[in-house]
Amino acid sequence: MLHQTTATPIEWARAACDSLMSAYLPEELPPAGRWHYHQGVFLCGMEMLWEADRDERYDAYIKRYVDQLVDDHGSFYFARDELDAIQAGLLLFRLDERNGGSKYRAAADKLRSLFHTLNRTSEGGFWHKDKYPYNMWLDGLYMGGVFALKYARAYGDNGLRDMALHQERLMHRHMYDERTGLLYHAWDESRRMPWADMETGCSPEFWGRSLGWYGLAIAQFMDELPDEHASRGLIAATLSDFAKALMRYQDPESGLWYQVVDKGHLADNWLETSCTCLFVYTLAKAYKLGLIGEDGLHAAKRGFEGLARVCRVDERGRFILPDICIGTSAGDYENYVTRPTSENDLHGVGAFVMACVEMQELLGE
Numbered sequence: 585m586l587h588q589t590t591a592t593p594i595e596w597a598r599a600a601c602d603s604l605m606s607a608y609l610p611e612e613l614p615p616a617g618r619w620h621y622h623q624g625v626f627l628c629g630m631e632m633l634w635e636a637d638r639d640e641r642y643d644a645y646i647k648r649y650v651d652q653l654v655d656d657h658g659s660f661y662f663a664r665d666e667l668d669a670i671q672a673g674l675l676l677f678r679l680d681e682r683n684g685g686s687k688y689r690a691a692a693d694k695l696r697s698l699f700h701t702l703n704r705t706s707e708g709g710f711w712h713k714d715k716y717p718y719n720m721w722l723d724g725l726y727m728g729g730v731f732a733l734k735y736a737r738a739y740g741d742n743g744l745r746d747m748a749l750h751q752e753r754l755m756h757r758h759m760y761d762e763r764t765g766l767l768y769h770a771w772d773e774s775r776r777m778p779w780a781d782m783e784t785g786c787s788p789e790f791w792g793r794s795l796g797w798y799g800l801a802i803a804q805f806m807d808e809l810p811d812e813h814a815s816r817g818l819i820a821a822t823l824s825d826f827a828k829a830l831m832r833y834q835d836p837e838s839g840l841w842y843q844v845v846d847k848g849h850l851a852d853n854w855l856e857t858s859c860t861c862l863f864v865y866t867l868a869k870a871y872k873l874g875l876i877g878e879d880g881l882h883a884a885k886r887g888f889e890g891l892a893r894v895c896r897v898d899e900r901g902r903f904i905l906p907d908i909c910i911g912t913s914a915g916d917y918e919n920y921v922t923r924p925t926s927e928n929d930l931h932g933v934g935a936f937v938m939a940c941v942e943m944q945e946l947l948g949e
Contacts, residue, residue, distance in 0.1 A: 624672030629937030658690020765829025796862025839890030
């Protein structure tokens with residue numbers, strides 16, 4: 585039984601993973617039977633937990649998810665017109681390393697091939713999905729960029745590093761706001777989307793989870809870039825500045841962050857848990873890398889404590905994370921604040937587990 589007031593971050597992470605494992609077989613994780621980033625995010629969190637405590641139940645669960653979808657030849661069904669399809673490929677590298685054979689590498693090769701075929705802006709930025717032409721979304725840097733860097737490190741495809749770093753530089757060039765230090769959710773090169781600013785092409789708001797994906801991506805870029813890489817210092821500076829910007833918008837009372845990050849003063853805005861999890865992770869990583877100071881550590885701790893206060897345990901002792909925004913496209917302020925919320929959505933639980941694993945060391949438990 586999880587003791588809510590005294591549980592360590594790793595105990596919270598185990599409770600989150602165990603609760604979803606008790607509810608779903610790996611192939612039943614929603615949306616069931618699909619190669620999808622929802623499952624990928626949750627299982628990447630579980631993989632981090634496995635790396636921390638080596639409970640082989642977690643390894644077996646992840647492997648079953650992949651093996652139910654990828655056949656012995658590395659063939660599987662996935663969407664071929666969007667960056668989102670690549671994210672679950674992050675699970676393939678460790679499976680390939682631990683289990684050998686050729687299927688996991690073959691599957692990774694298929695996902696890697698998407699980078700040749702995805703549509704791009706005039707500067708080489710990937711469209712987030714074909715149905716959103718000429719759009720770059722912050723989400724895409726995590727959905728495709730981290731995979732590219734992991735593939736480069738695992739299999740020596742060094743050109744992927746420059747490609748992934750180019751995507752980040754384009755996002756920063758077009759979507760960064762100097763006043764806040766934040767980045768807009770999306771940018772439309774064509775200026776045809778109804779939300780696109782005719783001058784900048786940007787969407788009008790700073791959506792929490794998209795900023796969370798961006799922070800997660802650049803934090804993990806630091807894990808994957810070699811120490812001697814020429815762009816490592818630039819990514820470190822970007823992560824430092826971004827983490828400091830996040831700290832300015834943390835709600836002082838709850839320790840959480842708002843759905844629309846810079847507009848916590850508006851009555852219809854609300855505190856959202858998945859972005860808070862991702863921001864806690866980002867701050868923890870930035871602190872461990874020496875990129876922010878004690879104020880950053882304090883913000884990460886307050887964020888994690890705020891999450892622990894809103895998490896619940898049901899009558900059967902199962903973990904529940906509330907107030908997770910369901911997925912959304914870019915839009916105006918009303919679009920974001922009227923989005924429904926859910927409990928234990930995989931977006932949120934995966935991010936929560938990641939935050940827990942990073943916070944374990946910092947809290948000194």
